[in-house]
Amino acid sequence: MAAEIAALTAGRTDIGAVVTFTGICRGQDDGRDVCALTLETYEEMALAELSRLEAEARQRWPLQGSTIIHRHGRLQPGDNIVLVICASAHRHAAFEAASFLMDYLKTRAPFWKAEEAAGGERRWIAAKTEDDEAAERW
Amino acid sequence: MSVTIKYFAWLRERVGKAEEDMILPAGVNTLTDLIAHLRRQGEEYDHAFATEGVVRAALDKRHAPLDAAIGGAREIAFFPPMTGG
Incomplete structure (x- = not known):
């Protein structure tokens, strides 16, 4: 994550806020023990859709940069699933854009x-x- | 016109294949028409698409409502609601 933040901020002095969100594979869900999570993806569409989402976030908020990384395949409890980073001059845009991107x-x-x-x-x-409802508030 | 149809997650498991090429028969204009056509192709398709209102679709890698016209799309995908993140 530090490397991804550095890639957005290196050599710049116009960024005053960086918000990151990390989604992590849990070992329990609804009271059940989970030993692994397999994430299936439609990769070509996922890449296109994530670029469209980032483009929309950059239209709505003044962002200096953003990154989305989503893993797929078999993951174990404690593994990272998703990383969203938003960089902006001030914190509100970065917080809101990161939340929008995740929703x-x-x-x-x-x-x-x-x-x-x-x-x-x-x-x-x-x-x-509740995920649909969270996306609808934007 | 030949299209590639892709299936994901439990829809893929129920249909029993990840993708197939198909010539769309006359009269299949929308995604809903295609689902009705697929459901007549066998029990596994009928079972996969039985949960009305749950299946989502994409035309050429973009989300599309089921009443959307297939038009010139070359790749059609069917999948359950997404659960990533």
């Missing part, structure tokens, strides 16, 4: 999580209505 990414970026329980049982995680 939109949750409902628009083509990734699907399947959870593996300790016994090997695997289930697709259902989308949450």
Whole structure:
């Protein structure tokens, strides 16, 4: 993460705020023990969709830079899933843009999580209505 | 016109394949028409698309509502609501 922040801020003096969000694979979900998470993606669309989301964030807020990294494949509890970084002159734009990117990414970026329980049982995680509601407030 | 149809997550598992090429028959103009056509292709398709209102779609890697016309799109994708992040 430090390297990604440095890539946005190196050599610049017009950035006064950097907000980062890291999504991490949990070891428990709804009271169940999770031993792994597999993230499936529609990669070509994910890349296109994440660029569209970043373009929209840059139109709405005065950002000096932004980064989105989303992992896919098999992850274990404690592994990072997603990193969003927003850099701006002042904190409000960076906070809001990072929050907007995460809310939109949750409902628009083509990734699907399947959870593996300790016994090997695997289930697709259902989308949450509160994620849709969070995206709608923007 | 030949299109590539892609399936993801539990939709892929239920259909039993990740993608297929298909010549769209006459009368299939919208994504809803295509879903109705697919559901007649076998039990696995019928089962995959049985949960009305849940399946989402993309035309050429862009989200599209199910009443959207397929038009000249070459790649059609069907998937459940997204759960990334």
